[in-house]
Amino acid sequence: MTSRADRVRWAIRLAPLLLVPVMLAASTFPGRFHVSATYWVLAVAAAVTFAAGRWWPVAASLLLSALAVPLFAAEAWGLSGLVPYLGAVAVADVAARSDRNRAVVVVAAAWLTALLLGNWLDAYSALWSATNAVTLVAGVGLPLLLGLYLRGQRRLAATYRERVADAESRRMATEVAVRAEERTAMARELHDLVAHHMASIVVRIGVAEHVLEGLDPRVVTVLADVHDTAADALTDIRRLQVALRDPILGEIAMIEPEAVWAEVDAAVARARAAGFTVVSRIDRRLVGLDAIARLTLLRVTQEALTNVMKHADPSTPVEVDVEGRDAGVSVRVVSGVVPGPSSAEGHGIIGMTERLERVGGRFEVRRGPNEWVVEAWLPTSPTSEEVPR
DSSP states (O other), X not given: OOOHHHHHHHHHHHHHHHHXXXXXXXXXXXXXXXXXXXXXXXXXXXXXXXXXXXXXXXXXXXXXXXXXXXXXXXXXXXXXXXXXXXHHHHHHHHHXXXXXXXXXXXXXXXXXXXXXXXXXXXXXXXXXXXXXXXXXXXXXXXXXXXXXXXXXXXXXXXXXXXXXXXXXXXXXXXXXXXXXXXXXXXHHHIIIIXXXXXXXXXXXXHHHHHHOOSOOHHHHHHHHHHHXXXXXXXXXXHHHHHXXXXXXXXXXXXXXXXXXXXXXXXXXXXXXXXXXXXXXXXOTTOOOOOHHHHHHHHHHHHHHHHHHHHHSOTTSOEEEEEEEOSSEEEEEEEEEOOSSOXXXXXXXXXXXXXXXXXXXXXXXXXXXXXXXXXXXXXXXXOSOOOXXX
């Protein structure tokens, strides 16, 4: 869809196609003066050339200067005498649009030559007169000044746009940095205050369970329940710290359990759409995954399939296995190998390794003779938790 400015530029560019015939017709006086057929042809050709300057400004300007010479030399009357000055408008157009001074000098010189030749061939004007000198200076100088002014305004507008974009980028970077600092401060407060007290509660209840003897079984049950609840709360606090320190995790950490499998299916579908044969075996009955673990499983699967689409051999089937194993969830992606060197040190591999380390999991990438294997394991429920210090 064209903008309003584009429509205005097109209207200006095509206006001579309508105005030139009107000017020529208005310069015809029955019984006194008639515009010659040659002048009509040259004038219409000049209007068409001016319209073509939308795509070839320098060539159009040079051709308009060449057409202006016989138009100046011909006998013209009234408005028809203005047609050759399309060459001046073309010079202004080149000066405004071109960033090369050489092109501007060339078209200005061609237009000056056309003016000189036109005056020299005009039988009714004196070449070396003050009037002609003023006409030459104005006919060349004014279009140049106008074009250079418009060029300066165009560059100034571009500079302002760049400054605005740069200022917006700096503002967004500052905003992101401030948010990161706030999240880090919140994570620090969680660690220093809440996590510290929760850890103390866990330790003291654990001591009470071992020290106190002969308690009512109901009291023992309550203490055990409080101990487990406090330990679970401490685990959630530590995972919340991870989410606060990672803005991406913080934005989408609360992914729903059902959404995980839908997103995994979408990643498999994208790989198939890319031309790969994907065999997926996914156990959707897995339980025990909290929000961070669900997001980690999803991101590892997505990154592994992304690497498959970038680097694997499309002629070899891809296997995707997600299943429960060893009190956790195992993710295994096997794909074909493209001949040539390959590396396991890319940013995606590093990112997946860091994600698995954060949730206490494991990550391994290895290359066999005919296959590339990505294996990840993450716990569904931690067997032990380190007390924050």
